[in-house]
Amino acid sequence: MSHCFRKLLIIANPVAQNGEGKACAYRARALLASALGEDSFVLEFTERPGQASDIAARAASRGFDCVCALGGDGIANEVACGLMEVPAGERPAFALLPVGSGNDYARTLGMSTDLPTAVLQLCDGELRSHDVGKCNDRWFLETLSFGLDAAIALDTVERRVRTGKTGTMLYLQSGIDQLLHHMDLRRYTAVLDGGEPVCGESYLFAVQIGQTYGGGFRICPDAAPDDGLFDICIAHPPLTRFSGTFIFLMAKDAHHTRFKQIEFRRAASIDLRFDAPLPVQIDGEALVADSYHISIAPRALRVVVPYQGESARS
Numbered sequence: 001m002s003h004c005f006r007k008l009l010i011i012a013n014p015v016a017q018n019g020e021g022k023a024c025a026y027r028a029r030a031l032l033a034s035a036l037g038e039d040s041f042v043l044e045f046t047e048r049p050g051q052a053s054d055i056a057a058r059a060a061s062r063g064f065d066c067v068c069a070l071g072g073d074g075i076a077n078e079v080a081c082g083l084m085e086v087p088a089g090e091r092p093a094f095a096l097l098p099v100g101s102g103n104d105y106a107r108t109l110g111m112s113t114d115l116p117t118a119v120l121q122l123c124d125g126e127l128r129s130h131d132v133g134k135c136n137d138r139w140f141l142e143t144l145s146f147g148l149d150a151a152i153a154l155d156t157v158e159r160r161v162r163t164g165k166t167g168t169m170l171y172l173q174s175g176i177d178q179l180l181h182h183m184d185l186r187r188y189t190a191v192l193d194g195g196e197p198v199c200g201e202s203y204l205f206a207v208q209i210g211q212t213y214g215g216g217f218r219i220c221p222d223a224a225p226d227d228g229l230f231d232i233c234i235a236h237p238p239l240t241r242f243s244g245t246f247i248f249l250m251a252k253d254a255h256h257t258r259f260k261q262i263e264f265r266r267a268a269s270i271d272l273r274f275d276a277p278l279p280v281q282i283d284g285e286a287l288v289a290d291s292y293h294i295s296i297a298p299r300a301l302r303v304v305v306p307y308q309g310e311s312a313r314s
């Protein structure tokens with residue numbers, strides 16, 4: 001029997017990871033049936049983008065106490081958006097079987113991308129409470145970013161379909177292409193935690209709950225998903241195409257933090273405007289707005305993480 005749920009709903013994206021999602025879901029079903037028994041879970045597939053939110057929002061009324069996204073960061077986001085519509089006292093826990101291309105929230109949870117291992121982690125897992133971010137009316141689990149890095153994230157979606165590449169290699173190729181051809185500077189005005197407005201110029205402005213985006217780029221290496229704060233990374237001028245590309249490559253392993261152009265901040269709320277439209281990504285999907293009100297719901301979502309043992313419990 002699982003440590004942390006009685007009845008599990010798995011919402012699977014059949015088109016995740018270039019169509020691998022469907023076969024992975026059937027494998028997960030077989031593994032879960034032998035680990036937990038067939039009566040303890042239900043597997044449902046989405047038929048269209050956005051549907052996972054509707055299914056997750058109704059899960060509690062159908063008797064499920066845990067909803068597991070099977071797919072990438074996109075379906076994870078949709079499931080979380082649905083769960084956040086449920087009143088806190090009735091909200092099912094969130095779980096993830098990572099079958100995506102980027103899998104950044106899986107990194108934050110500590111879930112393996114090896115399916116049999118992830119199923120065992122889910123069955124033996126424990127619950128933690130994680131923060132959930134909100135930008136205007138859209139929730140996010142891991143990342144919200146503006147400018148160059150969002151352009152890269154959005155470019156990867158189109159490039160993945162075209163080239164079949166995934167993960168870090170895909171993000172690196174997109175990154176270098178965007179750095180060489182679309183390194184646009186924007187003026188921003190930011191109000192952090194209701195303070196005085198701060199104006200500046202940035203190439204990228206990332207607002208993180210977890211440490212990574214883009215398939216493992218550790219843009220905010222000190223971010224903790226349960227501290228009630230966003231970690232913010234801003235890349236300021238001067239940056240040439242060469243130094244920008246160099247710092248971008250260094251960010252893969254969090255070695256970008258020592259450059260003077262890179263500023264880190266923390267806040268629980270941010271009001272943000274830019275002087276001109278720019279690419280925006282929220283958990284890897286595009287977002288379009290004129291201004292951005294960003295707030296955090298501290299420890300609002302119970303999430304299944306791999307069992308850490310008694311000594312790791314806080």
Ligand SMILES: Nc1ncnc2c1ncn2[C@@H]1O[C@H](COP(=O)(O)OP(=O)(O)OP(=O)(O)O)[C@@H](O)[C@H]1O
Binds near residue numbers: 100102
């Ligand atoms: N049945 C479906 N048909 C088409 N698109 C779907 C369906 N279900 C979900 N989607 C959409 O598929 C997109 C990508 O999903 P997901 O994030 O799960 O996989 P991925 O893109 O392979 O992984 P990652 O986000 O980690 O790169 C999301 O925008 C989601 O809304």
